[in-house]
Amino acid sequence: MRASLLQVAVNKDETVGSRRSRVAGMVRDQAGADLVVLPELWTTGAFAYEDFADEAEPLRGPTHDAMAAAARDAGVWLHAGSVPERDPDGTLYNTSLVFSPSGELAAVYRKIHRFGFDKGEAVLMGAGDTLVTVRLPGTVLGVATCYDLRFPELFRGLVDAGAETLVIPAGWPERRRSHWTLLAQARAVENQAFVLACGTAGTHAGVPQAGHSIVVDPWGEVLAEAGPDEQVLTVDFDPTTVAGTRDRFPALKDRVLGLDRPTTGT
Numbered sequence: 001m002r003a004s005l006l007q008v009a010v011n012k013d014e015t016v017g018s019r020r021s022r023v024a025g026m027v028r029d030q031a032g033a034d035l036v037v038l039p040e041l042w043t044t045g046a047f048a049y050e051d052f053a054d055e056a057e058p059l060r061g062p063t064h065d066a067m068a069a070a071a072r073d074a075g076v077w078l079h080a081g082s083v084p085e086r087d088p089d090g091t092l093y094n095t096s097l098v099f100s101p102s103g104e105l106a107a108v109y110r111k112i113h114r115f116g117f118d119k120g121e122a123v124l125m126g127a128g129d130t131l132v133t134v135r136l137p138g139t140v141l142g143v144a145t146c147y148d149l150r151f152p153e154l155f156r157g158l159v160d161a162g163a164e165t166l167v168i169p170a171g172w173p174e175r176r177r178s179h180w181t182l183l184a185q186a187r188a189v190e191n192q193a194f195v196l197a198c199g200t201a202g203t204h205a206g207v208p209q210a211g212h213s214i215v216v217d218p219w220g221e222v223l224a225e226a227g228p229d230e231q232v233l234t235v236d237f238d239p240t241t242v243a244g245t246r247d248r249f250p251a252l253k254d255r256v257l258g259l260d261r262p263t264t265g266t
């Protein structure tokens, strides 16, 4: 399986409309890949909180339409990263869209763990509450978004639902790049799954982005890693090695579920 991660630069000097057209062209250039992955909130920038409300779109808004057409033209599965979505009830969500090679919307994932603690995304957006997997020919994707990477229980849920390839669009900042790499490898090793983690480049809202999109195999080995700038990271991987790894080193079968709370010492 060939995957291309498009590590898009998100800078303030480019309008959302221009970036949308440019990224659609980048997706079209990936004809021949099986799967193309975009980052989190690449229209606005994940930290451009002040733009979320103005740039929010309905689910089937301009980014949906542009990415559906690009996926169809390229004939690829497209994880189009996420957009600020405005639900008909007015609530904003950080919503990922996955398209089939015919341009059909195959899956929608609203980010469950919102970043910012008591500000930013955490207060401006609603939280999703549903795990999402997507069956592709040859593998099952489990999808998560950026800050979700810090919550291993979410990924265990995806594995329990059949996920073999974990796809994580992000807008991860440079100052926590070491966490990004470490957590991507940890999620791959503990879940014996491929991890495809696609970040942004550039600087928006004064936050330099880490770039360094990364693909990790089920043994935790880094198959490919981008640099800091805009880049297309293309990797060939064999999803059947997930089953082989899980058979040869069956740690997932040794899980002990439903542990009691710890007792306190006397």
Ligand SMILES: NC(=O)CCC(=O)C(=O)O
Residues within 6 Å of the ligand: 040, 046, 114, 115, 145, 146, 147, 148, 150, 170, 171, 172, 173, 176, 179
């Ligand atoms: N957009 C995000 O979710 C940022 C996450 C982040 O910066 C971190 O977990 O650190």
